[in-house]
Amino acid sequence: MPGALPLTLDQIDLFDPTPFEMGEAHALFTYLRNNKPVFWNEGPENLVGTWNLTKFEDVVFVSRQPETFISSTGITQMKLRMPEPEGLFGDTSGNGKMLITMDPPRHVRLRRLVNKGFTPRAVAAMEAHIREITTEILDGIADRRSCDFVLEVSSQLPLAVICGMMGLEKKDWPLMFELTNKVLGAGDPEYQTDVPEEQRGSREAANMTGAMGFMQMFSFFGQQLQKRRVDPENDLISLLCGSEVDGEALTDEEILWFCFLLILAGNETTRNGISAGLITLCQNPAERERLQKDLSLMPSAVEEILRYTSPVTHMAREATRDVEIRGQLIRAGERVTMWYPSVNRDEDIFPDSQRFDITRTPNDHLAFGIGEHFCLGAGFARLELRVMFEELFRRFPDIDMDGPAERLRSTFIGGIKHLPVRYTPKG
Amino acid sequence: MKVRVNEDMCEGHGKCQAAAPGVFRLRDDDVSEVIVDEVPAADVEKVERAIRLCPRQAIAWVKPA
Incomplete structure (x- = not known):
């Protein structure tokens, strides 16, 4: 592994996206789990510091107490010490305005408007449809022997599914992909296309890119919303238009934030799960062979892909009272960051935790x-992961990496931007 | 001992039914319900497992009044 293992805690900075971009964060997490499982990281520049949780039980402890550890002051580690003056677009943080940044009791009430469409039963009913989309995507690469797996395959399935549920026309899907990259990949120079080349990579370039993505997203969904107010369709946006919480209809602003969350969450994380899953299978040929010989192992393999790759890297919370975690006092007002790739390789929970085992039980x-x-x-x-790998291995059983993957420069999303693959064209 | 499912939180993952089939039943409306009044001693450990595994953490013991 390139890059020396840190020797002391003061060399670890979990605000630095570089180890994540290089795929080397696990070395840091293993060190922290074994030496400082509740680790204080001072915030760089204008950012607030945070306690970093790397053990499974500690993250469960925090997650079970949503009133003690709140989400409405921001769910990423990037919290400003001194709030910047609101720009042209008002408060773009979304804090307190989306499900993901909302606390009880309103969170549950809002979530209940849509959650019946996401239960295991509702999802299972979509399998044939999802397989159809997958087949179409794989048809699109079948006449060649190589492609960028992210751009042409892994991004396309979740994008089609969430855009379909929201009732967006196919011509708008590429825009949704582009804007998602701008918002969630704002810190990555590749997506800073609105900024002059010589300025890319700076904090200002990241802020600018995020703001541009945000503005374009809101203007797009604003138009979609107006259309459905006049002419409701059978889709999630129309459903939100007709919904009430505590007897009050949702406001336009609330619906727009809902759309913003659905499109981002719906197309970014699954894309990365599929891409990272393929990388992991290629890098573990014995497990891959076992799976390809018996595709009935797929559900369990998907769970192991999720554990091993953990596409969402962190979520942050803020303590509303003094609490002790593993003997460490967390004071009211202090922030904690939960690192999912770390807890999913916690040696106390998962035996031989660094090993990729497609039949790991329990998992x-x-x-x-x-x-x-x-x-x-x-x-x-x-479901999308399972169907994608079933169809992929059925049609392109020899698909393999054709060069290194390019990772997203982010501590929040375990993104894969590009993944060159080669395969025998057929199917 | 009595156990309770918070219907506002439950999203029908069915982990509880799998862990303790004698205690929980997933209804057709994708909400889990408790089908016994008192949890039999033999099922207590299974219910503990269901409480731990519930993705929404929607299950809890009812504290005696």
């Missing part, structure tokens, strides 16, 4: 979180 990982904010789309993610 009760936290890739989707747990409790109040458990991933609403978990069922879709699981």
